[in-house]
Each structure stands twice: as C-alpha cells, then as structure tokens.
Amino acid sequence: MRCGACCCNPASNAAEGFAGWVEVGEREPLLADERLVRRLVVRDEEGVAHLRLDPSGRCLALRGRLGVRVECTIYKIRPHPCRAVLAGSEECLRARAERGIV
Ligand code: SF4
Ligand code: SF4
Numbered sequence: 001m002r003c004g005a006c007c008c009n010p011a012s013n014a015a016e017g018f019a020g021w022v023e024v025g026e027r028e029p030l031l032a033d034e035r036l037v038r039r040l041v042v043r044d045e046e047g048v049a050h051l052r053l054d055p056s057g058r059c060l061a062l063r064g065r066l067g068v069r070v071e072c073t074i075y076k077i078r079p080h081p082c083r084a085v086l087a088g089s090e091e092c093l094r095a096r097a098e099r100g101i102v
Contacts, residue, residue, distance in 0.1 A: 004070035005095035006085045009057035020050030022059065022081050029077045036074065051079065067101040 009021040024030055024041055031037055031049065040060050042052045052060045061078070064070035072078055085091050096102065 001071065002067065002069060003096065003101055004058075004062050004064070004066045005099040005101050006092060007059040007062045007070070007072070007082075008066070008095070008099060009053055010095060010098060014057060019053065020044055020048075021053060021057070022051040022079055024049040024051060024079045028079045030074060030079060033077070036077075040074070066099055 007022075009018075013021060020042060026049070031041070040052050041049050043049050054060055058066070061072055061074045062070055063073050072082070085095075
C-alpha cells in the first residue's frame, strides 16, 4: 500500500522492447470480466495476455502515488505473478531501488 514498485515495467524489460510486464494466464479470473479485460489487458503478437501499462510503465490497475500510497484496484483477482513477489525479496528490492523507493 505504500510502494507499488513491482507493479511497474522494469527498465531491463523495457530496454528489451517488451511493452508488456505481468502476464495473465488464460485461467485467471480477471479474463472472465469483459469490462476489466477491455480496460486492463493487452495481448502481444503471440496472443499472450498481459496487464496493460500506462506510458510510464505502470500497471493501469494501480491507483495512487508510487512510494507514498497506492492500491491495486483488482487486488482480489490480481494475476498469479502479482502474488509471487515477496516483500523483501531480491526482485522486490531491485524494483524499489529502480523507482527510488528505499
Ligand atoms: S494487478 Fe495489481 S498487483 Fe498486479 S501489477 Fe497491477 S496493480 Fe500491481
Ligand atoms: S513486493 Fe516489494 S516492490 Fe512490490 S509493492 Fe511490495 S514492497 Fe513494493
């Protein structure tokens, strides 16, 4: 609620030309909600679903100010990869450092 760094496309991923970040599996409950799919999901050239990002690389489902107060607006049905990042893990600390959140 006070971070949100891992909800943003990391520079390394963007540098490789990937516009998508968090993958959405075909069995995720999110894909059953057409209204949310239209707003929050994009598919790459291979048809793989990802969470849609804003121009700065933030997941569009994230509301609020990074590092201050944020909220996942689809928390209960957030995709599996969103649940996999553990606070304090290497991935978490890398994301926080990249966004200047210490
Ligand atoms: S769905 Fe929620 S937890 Fe997952 S990246 Fe977007 S804002 Fe973050
Ligand atoms: S897991 Fe780490 S990077 Fe992701 S929101 Fe929590 S503190 Fe921030």
